[in-house]
Amino acid sequence: MRFLSTHRRHPLAGYAVLLFGLLLAAALYAAFAPGKADADTATNDPAKIEEGRELFLVGCASCHGMNAEGIMTVAGGNYGPSLVGVGAAAVDFQVGTGRMPMAQSAPQAIRKEPVYTDEETDALAAYIASLGPGPAVPDEEYTDVSEISQEELTRGGEFFRTNCTACHNSVGAGGALPSGRFAPSLQGVSEKHLYEAMLTGPQQMPVFSDDVISPEDKRAIIAYIKNVQNQPQAGFGGGGLGPVVDGMFAWIIGIGGLVAVAVWLAAHGARVKKKRS
Amino acid sequence: MSTTSTPLKDTGVGKKAAGPVEWLDDRIGLAGLVRKNIRKVFPDHWSFLLGEIALWSFVVLLLTGTFLTFWFQPSMAEVPYDGSYDPLRGLEMSQAYASTLNISFDIRGGLLVRQIHHWAAALFMAAIIAHMLRVFFTGAYRKPRELNWLIGIGLFAIGLIEGFAGYSLPDDLLSGTGLRFVDGLIRSIPVVGTYIEFFVFGGEFPGELIIARLYMAHIFLLPGLLLGLIAAHMVLLVYHKHTQWPGPGRTEKNVVGYPMLPVYAAKAGGFFFVVFGFTTLMAATLQINPIWAYGPYNPSEVTAGSQPDWYMGWVEGAVRIMPNWEFTIGPQTISLNVFIPAVLLMGILFTVLAIWPFFESWVTGDKKEHHLLQRPRNAPTRTAFGVAGMTFYGVCWIAGGNDIIALKFNLDIFTITWMARVLVFVGPVIAFIVTRRICISLQRKDNDAILHGYETGIIVRSAEGSYAEAHAPLPPEKAFALTARPRVPELTAPVSEDENGVANPDGRKARLRAWAKRFFYAHDVDKPTRFEVEDAAHHFHDDVYPPHDFPDDFSGVSETGVPKQH
Numbered sequence: 133m134r135f136l137s138t139h140r141r142h143p144l145a146g147y148a149v150l151l152f153g154l155l156l157a158a159a160l161y162a163a164f165a166p167g168k169a170d171a172d173t174a175t176n177d178p179a180k181i182e183e184g185r186e187l188f189l190v191g192c193a194s195c196h197g198m199n200a201e202g203i204m205t206v207a208g209g210n211y212g213p214s215l216v217g218v219g220a221a222a223v224d225f226q227v228g229t230g231r232m233p234m235a236q237s238a239p240q241a242i243r244k245e246p247v248y249t250d251e252e253t254d255a256l257a258a259y260i261a262s263l264g265p266g267p268a269v270p271d272e273e274y275t276d277v278s279e280i281s282q283e284e285l286t287r288g289g290e291f292f293r294t295n296c297t298a299c300h301n302s303v304g305a306g307g308a309l310p311s312g313r314f315a316p317s318l319q320g321v322s323e324k325h326l327y328e329a330m331l332t333g334p335q336q337m338p339v340f341s342d343d344v345i346s347p348e349d350k351r352a353i354i355a356y357i358k359n360v361q362n363q364p365q366a367g368f369g370g371g372g373l374g375p376v377v378d379g380m381f382a383w384i385i386g387i388g389g390l391v392a393v394a395v396w397l398a399a400h401g402a403r404v405k406k407k408r409s
Numbered sequence: 410m411s412t413t414s415t416p417l418k419d420t421g422v423g424k425k426a427a428g429p430v431e432w433l434d435d436r437i438g439l440a441g442l443v444r445k446n447i448r449k450v451f452p453d454h455w456s457f458l459l460g461e462i463a464l465w466s467f468v469v470l471l472l473t474g475t476f477l478t479f480w481f482q483p484s485m486a487e488v489p490y491d492g493s494y495d496p497l498r499g500l501e502m503s504q505a506y507a508s509t510l511n512i513s514f515d516i517r518g519g520l521l522v523r524q525i526h527h528w529a530a531a532l533f534m535a536a537i538i539a540h541m542l543r544v545f546f547t548g549a550y551r552k553p554r555e556l557n558w559l560i561g562i563g564l565f566a567i568g569l570i571e572g573f574a575g576y577s578l579p580d581d582l583l584s585g586t587g588l589r590f591v592d593g594l595i596r597s598i599p600v601v602g603t604y605i606e607f608f609v610f611g612g613e614f615p616g617e618l619i620i621a622r623l624y625m626a627h628i629f630l631l632p633g634l635l636l637g638l639i640a641a642h643m644v645l646l647v648y649h650k651h652t653q654w655p656g657p658g659r660t661e662k663n664v665v666g667y668p669m670l671p672v673y674a675a676k677a678g679g680f681f682f683v684v685f686g687f688t689t690l691m692a693a694t695l696q697i698n699p700i701w702a703y704g705p706y707n708p709s710e711v712t713a714g715s716q717p718d719w720y721m722g723w724v725e726g727a728v729r730i731m732p733n734w735e736f737t738i739g740p741q742t743i744s745l746n747v748f749i750p751a752v753l754l755m756g757i758l759f760t761v762l763a764i765w766p767f768f769e770s771w772v773t774g775d776k777k778e779h780h781l782l783q784r785p786r787n788a789p790t791r792t793a794f795g796v797a798g799m800t801f802y803g804v805c806w807i808a809g810g811n812d813i814i815a816l817k818f819n820l821d822i823f824t825i826t827w828m829a830r831v832l833v834f835v836g837p838v839i840a841f842i843v844t845r846r847i848c849i850s851l852q853r854k855d856n857d858a859i860l861h862g863y864e865t866g867i868i869v870r871s872a873e874g875s876y877a878e879a880h881a882p883l884p885p886e887k888a889f890a891l892t893a894r895p896r897v898p899e900l901t902a903p904v905s906e907d908e909n910g911v912a913n914p915d916g917r918k919a920r921l922r923a924w925a926k927r928f929f930y931a932h933d934v935d936k937p938t939r940f941e942v943e944d945a946a947h948h949f950h951d952d953v954y955p956p957h958d959f960p961d962d963f964s965g966v967s968e969t970g971v972p973k974q975h
Contacts, residue, residue, distance in 0.1 A: 290500070
């Protein structure tokens with residue numbers, strides 16, 4: 133402890149304490165932040181539908197109406213849209229990614245820890261699916277990308293670049309949209325939820341129905357996203373956000389670091405004698 | 410220096426080398442030139458090394474660029490990719506993109522060299538700008554260095570184009586999008602835009618020629634120009650000798666520093682290796698421009714977060730915040746929405762930069778030679794103009810990344826755009842006023858330190874119980890450095906008529922110039938006079954400053970109470 137006490141007035145001591153505090157806070161957060169869960173498919177079981185209806189009345193009806201018919205605002209706007217015919221896939225996506233129920237009114241619902249368990253999500257999806265025909269939760273054969281062929285992977289990339297990167301960025305890092313809305317990052321999104329997003333077009337996203345992009349092609353796209361995101365990085369990648377981050381690094385790390393060397397080099401001339409004893 | 414050393418020609422090495430050296434000197438006669446320059450003196454200051462960062466990163470660019478040319482194929486011919494990167498295998502792409510993928514994945518060390526090359530390019534431009542700002546804010550461009558300033562502006566402009574050409578060569582989705590941006594920029598030039606576009610691209614965008622043409626420019630034409638201009642820049646630097654900060658023994662007629670050999674050659678040479686090593690370290694640990702993630706260029710595709718490299722970011726931003734002003738005259742579309750922020754603004758930036766030294770000398774009427782630098786605070790109006798310019802550039806630059814900022818800070822992209830639209834006009838004005846006042850306050854602070862000494866941080870309690878902070882006189886060297894600046898010139902009224910009452914034919918011009926000079930020097934705080942300094946020294950131990958005897962090497966205490974050391 134001599135080291136600490138003798139260096140407590142060192143010019144860098146304050147920064148060191150600050151850094152330590154930040155690291156400690158980050159470590160505590162990482163240790164206590166809750167983990168993730170995943171949802172499963174819905175069924176047509178009447179008991180499940182009834183269970184879903186009860187959950188719906190408690191957690192969803194205040195915005196979407198007692199019969200999921202939607203609620204209009206006084207001004208004629210949409211307080212909560214009608215859910216008749218959105219299908220099980222939409223519920224599984226919105227509830228399974230934690231977007232619904234929304235924590236607050238915002239330009240866009242954000243991904244967060246799911247409030248409902250997998251079984252509860254299934255029940256909600258079953259209830260909504262019972263209200264009218266809509267897209268169902270996809271079969272596992274379309275969300276399992278482990279057996280994808282080379283040709284499909286390349287084709288998935290072409291589909292991804294043609295239809296998705298304009299908003300979601302080339303590695304799915306996300307992108308900004310008008311008025312506070314955004315295309316979210318695709319990092320860490322499950323295969324099933326990627327598929328459901330294409331199928332149901334949540335929030336700002338267009339719908340890519342099975343007529344537009346076939347289930348096989350959807351699987352190829354998902355395979356490409358997963359493959360690209362699992363590629364090794366050539367060094368720290370800065371989140372795949374492109375040249376803006378590169379420029380920041382060039383100035384802060386590059387010029388900052390070289391100026392530090394320049395200061396050292398200029399201060400230590402051949403004839404500079406150390407004054408300190 | 411020791412005077413008893415053996416002359417070089419009498420040492421062992423000298424005797425052996427004498428023959429070949431004489432042979433060489435008889436034929437090329439460099440001895441005189443070397444003898445003259447070997448002891449050339451360079452002053453030491455960290456800010457003088459900013460230009461050196463640019464120079465050395467240029468050398469790194471030449472070395473790594475040569476390596477890359479061994480494998481890069483500047484062709485837009487389509488080939489199916491069969492390299493080792495899975496997600497693109499079998500895809501049709503240009504040879505340029507395929508060969509860049511090969512450099513990245515299948516050539517040993519290729520990815521590292523590519524990343525060194527790209528980082529060095531980003532650093533080259535950043536160092537040029539940092540160096541330019543140093544020269545600007547210290548007034549180093551004043552007579553006799555105006556021409557070297559112009560050469561520097563030329564280097565800056567060519568560096569921009571060179572960087573952009575390199576950014577476009579891999580023919581990936583990002584560089585193609587950048588090319589499309591420049592295509593729009595060219596087309597926005599009224600009347601001749603489309604003709605220039607067809608000339609540059611050999612027809613409709615993207616054509617099949619542009620990569621080969623950019624390649625020629627990128628590896629031959631522009632580096633050649635850069636090399637020539639850098640040589641001229643350096644020759645003029647040697648001819649003018651380096652500027653220096655004022656201090657004891659430093660005048661407008663001498664240079665105080667270290668000789669080229671052995672000190673500066675070692676320092677500068679060492680710095681080259683530091684720059685090369687640092688760039689390599691960055692390239693090894695930080696990913697830049699992962700072209701494989703973007704995919705090959707296809708005009709029907711685009712990716713979110715498409716931005717140019719940072720040095721074109723401000724043009725991108727200016728275009729992003731520009732309102733959509735566009736109209737047609739007959740068959741001509743006039744795209745002011747692109748022409749003003751891209752073409753015109755870039756032209757204005759370089760024109761203003763080029764004109765400034767001559768404009769300032771016209772305003773101040775200063776035709777003297779200057780080899781001593783000015784501290785930014787001692788030219789408040791110039792510094793304020795500089796910071797205003799930086800603010801304008803900075804707002805445009807931020808606007809160029811508005812989507813990334815919106816995404817990462819959960820903001821509304823329209824709000825950022827509108828903020829930038831307002832700030833691009835208001836920001837520079839505020840920055841100008843604030844900077845000028847800060848400079849003037851700092852001048853006052855300097856004067857205060859000269860006259861009343863500096864605050865030691867020691868609080869003294871008097872017998873009556875009052876508290877005061879002890880001041881100590883500045884060390885003479887420091888006081889000298891602070892006062893080694895010219896006096897603020899007298900501002901005289903413009904001559905409106907001569908002694909015979911005849912009106913001055915240049916009356917308007919003289920009035921304008923007098924106004925500009927008054928504006929330039931307004932509120933400038935002059936340094937204390939000799940009388941004021943002597944008077945203050947005489948009264949130093951008055952009751953205002955509690956008498957206190959400090960040891961010679963004392964230089965105050967820090968906030969934590971520890972004595973400071975030089």
